[in-house]
Amino acid sequence: MNVAVAIDSVPQAALPSASEAGPAPKRIVVAYGFWIFLLSDIVMFAALFASYAVLVRATAGGPAGAQLFNQRTVAIETACLLVSSYTCGLMSLAISSRNRLGVYLGALVTFVLGATFLALEIREFASMIAIGATPERSAFLSAFFTLVGCHGLHVTLGLIWLVVMMVQVAVMGFVTSVQHRLLCFSLFWHALDIVWVGIFTVVYLMGVSP
Amino acid sequence: MTDARYDLAPGDIPSEEIQAWAPSGALIYTIGLLVALILTATSFWVANTSLLWPGGVGLGLAVLAVAQMGIHLVFFLHMTTGPDSTNNILALAFGLLIVFVVVAGTMWIMADMNQNMMMPPAAAMSMGIPR
Numbered sequence: 001m002n003v004a005v006a007i008d009s010v011p012q013a014a015l016p017s018a019s020e021a022g023p024a025p026k027r028i029v030v031a032y033g034f035w036i037f038l039l040s041d042i043v044m045f046a047a048l049f050a051s052y053a054v055l056v057r058a059t060a061g062g063p064a065g066a067q068l069f070n071q072r073t074v075a076i077e078t079a080c081l082l083v084s085s086y087t088c089g090l091m092s093l094a095i096s097s098r099n100r101l102g103v104y105l106g107a108l109v110t111f112v113l114g115a116t117f118l119a120l121e122i123r124e125f126a127s128m129i130a131i132g133a134t135p136e137r138s139a140f141l142s143a144f145f146t147l148v149g150c151h152g153l154h155v156t157l158g159l160i161w162l163v164v165m166m167v168q169v170a171v172m173g174f175v176t177s178v179q180h181r182l183l184c185f186s187l188f189w190h191a192l193d194i195v196w197v198g199i200f201t202v203v204y205l206m207g208v209s210p
Numbered sequence: 211m212t213d214a215r216y217d218l219a220p221g222d223i224p225s226e227e228i229q230a231w232a233p234s235g236a237l238i239y240t241i242g243l244l245v246a247l248i249l250t251a252t253s254f255w256v257a258n259t260s261l262l263w264p265g266g267v268g269l270g271l272a273v274l275a276v277a278q279m280g281i282h283l284v285f286f287l288h289m290t291t292g293p294d295s296t297n298n299i300l301a302l303a304f305g306l307l308i309v310f311v312v313v314a315g316t317m318w319i320m321a322d323m324n325q326n327m328m329m330p331p332a333a334a335m336s337m338g339i340p341r
Contacts, residue, residue, distance in 0.1 A: 021216070024216045024217065025216065027219050027222075028216055028217055028218070028219045030219075031219035031220050031221055031222070032217070032219065032220060032297065032298070032301075034220075035220040035221075035298060035301060036301055039301055039302065039304070039305030040305075042305055042309060043305060043308045043309055043312065046308070046309040046312045046313050047312055047316075049313055050312055050313045050315075050316035050317060051316070053313070053316075053317055054316060054317060054320045071254070071257075071258070075254060078250055079247075079250075082243065082246055082247065082250065083243070085243075085282070085286055086239055086240075086242070086243040086286075089235075089239040089242075089286055090236065090239060092221070093235045093236060093239075096235075183219065183221055183222070186221055187220060187221045187287065190221070190282060190286045190287050191287075193282060193286070194279050194282045194283070197275050197278050197279055197282065198275060198279070200250075200253075201253060201271050201272065201274070201275035202275075205253055205254065205256075205257035205271050206257075206268055206271055208257060208258075209256075209257040209258070209264075209267050209268070209271070
């Protein structure tokens, strides 16, 4: 929608302006602060992407990406994370309609898909290390394990956070602070999926394509 | 929702006050999932097909990735161009600026250094640098 049209459709005189109305509600302040944190996190990933792009050819005679990456695994990982992002969105809809069963169900599916992603990634790392493609083998592998491992670490933290949030929902119910934390969690989970889009494109698909 | 002209919290779906016709939340997420799945499948096809000119595959993959990130921002994080989303968009724009400076700047500087620091053996010999 056009911005000007959207402004016109709000009755301007009926609303006090934000400068007269005092501080914004806490939900907006919390989510906006977390949004700033997520952007700084994405800037950190940008630095890791940049170092990977610089070092991708520095294989030091060791294996290159095309010999190491299994596209089937990557496709399953991508599907897991994408669908878990979707179920996380459905979970936030259940939160706003106070549907406790829906929240638990959404969280369960999100957790299982995220855990599947993590298990596949750990298996991939283990199979690479088993054939000698360890982080200390070459600069390319150092950059690869740093970038993909950092994303995997974020997913691990997200899964722990999700379990903690479900305990809080069970114990405290839908109080305001729990709702704010759940909003932050869904922002975090969606942002992780956006980072993964960059990883599967830059690392895996560009690595295997001729 | 709120009685003042506050911004929208990032991740919140815009209320119906602004949009004349508001689709349900589940429909927004489902559209996002379907479009993202199509783009992902296209990315995997582009990387594996032999029908395309190999020189353009990298660029095509980059375009598909940027498109999919945009889909995620709009359909999953509900970033809109509405007036109540201005602060979120501005923060995102600043973040993207830094991302661009870091990635493009690093690749440019490192490629430049790679080119200029490569010394042909003859030149190294005449400067007395042992190799």
